[in-house]
Amino acid sequence: MARKVLALAEIRDGSLRNVSFETIAAAKTIAQGGEVVSVLVGESVQSYANELLFHGADRVVVVEHTNLKHYTSDGYSQALMAVVDAEKPEGIVFGHTALGKDLSPKLAIKLNSGLVSDVVSVEEAGGNLIFTRPIYSGKAFEKKIVTDGMIFVTVRPNNIQPLERDESRSGEVKAISVDIKDLRTIVKEVVRKTAEGIDLSEAKVIVAGGRGVKSAEGFKPLQELAEVLGGAVGASRGACDAGYCDYSLQIGQTGKVVTPDLYIACGISGAIQHLAGMSNSKVIVAINKDPEANIFKVADYGIVGDLFEVVPLLTEEFKKLKVHS
């Protein structure tokens, strides 16, 4: 059954987030041959439309307004509801990002629908769309179907393969004019605390530190390693509780659940709560002084040793590699 499906794009630091392309790929599966329409919302965003077409969107709808400069649930839901009115889609796909998580439940209830959130795969089987998502922070998974209403989905970054970029793809780009008004939440200030670019949930490589890092200063070698690998730094609850780093870096059952290609755990013992947040990573490396540490039980490769010795050596080794390649 062919369906028309919307895919919400997201922009961060002046470029489209990867998850925008992943929403298109998920929408393609849901559409089953129907049309996939990417939606761009913001103050001035039309210039990103072509990139969405290159990644497989059939068309792009753009909503621009000064009141959409910052994300607010009121502003964005007015924009999206206008697109829904114009397009009459049967499904909407969001990224499972701060924005998607905040916005999607509001739209779902406005449209009297369910919402399958944090989806890691979509498949079609026997006429049913089946969505797989982690529960208990990845300690288990469930498969869900939509039984009534529109198909609302948020997709976890880094899990659904985007379509190959192809500049020969083209399609209609249409602006919809909406008066965005009566915002009940006003963004006064955005304080950047994270490094430019790489968000933990989207990072392909994560270098994470635990209590073994010993201090805020102790995260420095981890940051250097992450930088060489183009990755992000994360932490265990122990490191956050000890005040070595911000809670926003925490990975685990409370905190973020991540699935990078490479997870390097430094001085992390591997409590069950932490494992829940990272054990679905593709490859895990553990560096720990204690050979009995639980983390070695889930690690593909382990080095028993002092992270302050191992991590800088690792950074040097990767640097050499970079020079050679």
Next chain:
Amino acid sequence: MNIFVLMKRTFDTEEKITIVDGKVNEEGAEFIINPYDEYAIEEAIQVRDKHGGEVTVVTVGNEDAEKELRTALAMGCDKAVLINVEDDIEAHDQYTTAKIIAEYLKDKEPDLILAGNVAIDGGSGQVGPRVAELLGIPYVTTITKLDIDGDKVTVVRDVEGDEVVIETSLPLLVTAQQGLNEPRYPSLPGIMKAKKKPLEELELDDLDLEEEDVEAKTKTIEVFLPPKREAGKILEGDIADQVKELVRLLRSEAKVV
């Protein structure tokens, strides 16, 4: 101020998950207040102590949740409400839960509603925003700071590590992120007092809801465990050699760098 906290009873984070008859096995498992809801409860108590009023903690579930409601009362909430759906609802989703809570709250004139930003079991984070929308009030999710001055509210929202300062007003629903506060442990006098605090139990009938009004829009058809990770290779030898070997393995065997 009329303050409500939406609470969920969840598995203890220490618990391993096993599956029996296609469902997560709850037999013998320890349950706790969802950790993010603890932040919501703590914040609610602090707001009440500063601005006056009353904190009511609300949950949807079965009678087992009385234990967690009593814990919330022992922490300092004033009243508890259990909406017991055990006899009425077989399968529910976030649509169901939000509809029930909103129906309960619609004539309660809440000034402030707090919830955890996500439950660590289902992990959907939908119920808070859905309830706010159903009640027609604004919401802000994943907050790390809350300041109330009359009707004016300033919150700090955690957006993937960045801080967004937002101005809004009461009535309002917020969902708590880690870092909002440090939840207190129930004190012994608190536990004693909690036994005498009111715990009201309601069913769908009491809310004038029929089962079909809250029928789930999604359905779980299978629950499974991820493939178990096997312990891999512990490298040996001189640390410098181990590091070289690790880089080689990551390149040629794992092919991730």
